Amino acid sequence: MNDRPRIAAEDGARPLRTRIQRRNRKTILDAALEVFSQYGFRGATLDQIAEVAGLSKPNLLYYFASKEAIHVTLLAGLMDLWLAPLRAMDPAGAPVEEILGYIRRKLELSRDYPRESRLFANEVLQGAPRIQDSITGELAELVAEKSALIRGWSAEGRLAEVDPHHLIFSIWATTQHYADFDVQVRGILKASPEETHDGAMAFLDHLYRGALTPKAADPR
Template structure:
């Protein structure tokens, strides 16, 4: 029994090592540029050992994306239809920016998948993601029609939140090059986006 428990711990550890190394590779090099040899080496495993846990590069990539979608949807799910509209929307912006700050590799992985035409996530985007965005767009539209938020297109408002928050992760090198090493882009972004969306949304 101790041997089985030890093996389980090793399996959990090795899977985590593989996924972490793969996240580095896919987010930096894209799906095409990443290789099983490179992922295995970064994980400290042999290629045959890696293939014991995942049958292919595609299987590793899919495992990362399956987990990522749930994480990416959480900030939108957290919008409370019964809450104060402006604060709910500003809270959504803060959560999306925090997600980009804390998970930049995941953000770049997601961006890379979209740029490839979403071969793995296409069904989820047009199904699960679309349904969630439609649901919350209806809530936002109701707030706008009640005069509790400034009128705009709710879908494009959500797209704007995505663009203005994920930019800081997907183009982090560019942002830091422009601002310089002594400035904190995340703190500045939080202040800027708070001001921007408060002006855009205030009725």
């Protein structure tokens, strides 16, 4: 993807006055994403982040007051990236194709943003202390909205009867797996990222299309 969205929100601690400041801030956040995605919040240290960023620790602390400040900044921007594929599900579209489109977007997210996916997974595994409000707020509200949409499609006979919440959970599991367990996937398949992605999408399309397509009425 050429137009990679920024995942870092401004924390308001200091104004970004110069090009060098903007560059250093981005360098720190990119380094932190790498470190946090590998070690989680608890395992990561400011020294590790500074080393990966190629900056001194005092220089890093000029931009961010603490490890948690960096982590919160990353997570704040990540939620928008994470919710975008589900928000794009169109009520006016063909139900099966809309859900398959959501699956495709989620799989592309895992392919193009594996570190971000692992950052999110690590946060959730630790009890989501820094994004709990987002999970119980905007994420829960969006899932409720799309679940009602899916339930309505089923009631109209345009979609097979499915539990909307568990359908969405299943989609998360079958798409994010390719980012969160990337080492395992690569070790088993020994395939290129493109081959892995194409094979996964073909399988998931077949799996979910079969599960979601309404069964033809019994002619008897």
